[in-house]
Amino acid sequence: MSTSIQYEKEWLHMAADGDELAFTHLFHAYKFKLYGFIARLTGSPDTAEDVVQDVFLKLWKERKSLREVDAFGSYLFRMAQNHAINGFRKMAREEVMRREISAGDLPAYSTPQSEIALKETREILHKAIQQLPPRQKAIYLLSREEGVKHEEIARRLRITTGTVKNHMIQALRTLREQLSQHPHSLEIILLPCLVFPFC
Template identity: 45%
Template sequence: MKINATHNETELLTEIAAGSERAFATLFHWYRDKVYSAAFRLTHSSFLAEEVVQDVFLKLWVKRETLLEIAGFEDYLFIMTRNHVFSALKRMARQQQLVDDLQLELPVAENTTYNRILDLEIAEIVHQAVELLPAQQKQVYLMSKEQELKREEIAKKLRISSETVKTHLARALRHIRAYSKLKLEISISWLLFFLVN
């Protein structure tokens, strides 16, 4: 889907290169679904496709000053998405291979210890991520996950709309996933180093 007639693509990219968040939001609105669809076709995972969308647009924003050098933005965006997906899949395959190799080398008891340590590490990382949430997001998340309340119940208790609850949950989950992904990659690297050496 190309940007509509009221938004000239070159002008929009010029505004983004100059740092306009409004122009970037417009670009995101028009191309988000296209990036998601391409990523989903390649990964068959809604979770990974969402991550690709976030990573691709974050990269576009970080490199916004170079956008004016791009001829054929839509083609560039598709190639960028495809390359990002392939890199992510290769990285995941390498990490899984490391874990598989380690599990083959360690006796069963040590594998159990490794898994137990990893489970504890994941639980601690998620706890840290939850603690960093803004107050109302944290409250909504805990009411949903720990008290197992439905959206409507949370909305009624907090006197906010069901849509606001939905937004808080979505933002909380995005934060927890991003934080956990970063921390877990670091933790697994240290854990593998500790167990192998």
């Protein structure tokens, strides 16, 4: 067994026991390789940063399982790839429903009940958007209604891309909470939550 693999095994066992320094060693050993892999996969440096952070955060939360990992590199890259793919699926669902709610288009499984539900949902969403704090509202509308990328929003508003992301996260969380208070207007059109953006 090479020295690097031996160290890695030790770090995994130590991290599984809650050793933050050992976990930090694992993070620094793989963060750039993982970032490069995800950036090539997604074509987005911002997404790559998010995936790296999310994956290592999940690893730390589930650190006890690290003791059972044999090939950490393969395990880590597979985990990151799955995370990125799930992110693409979520964004696709979000885009489909955003367009349906904004334009009033009905899904293929439309019924009279779903038309009513969609109308109610659109009204609830519109009201919730209007109640967002001014900066969150502006960023949300630029992103979702006008399709402006985060980098361009940041340039227009003279803030960082990270700040744009944080405002979007907060806005989406608020909208999800508002919509969750009206389950009867959503249950028909969601079916098993195939296209709703905040699930």
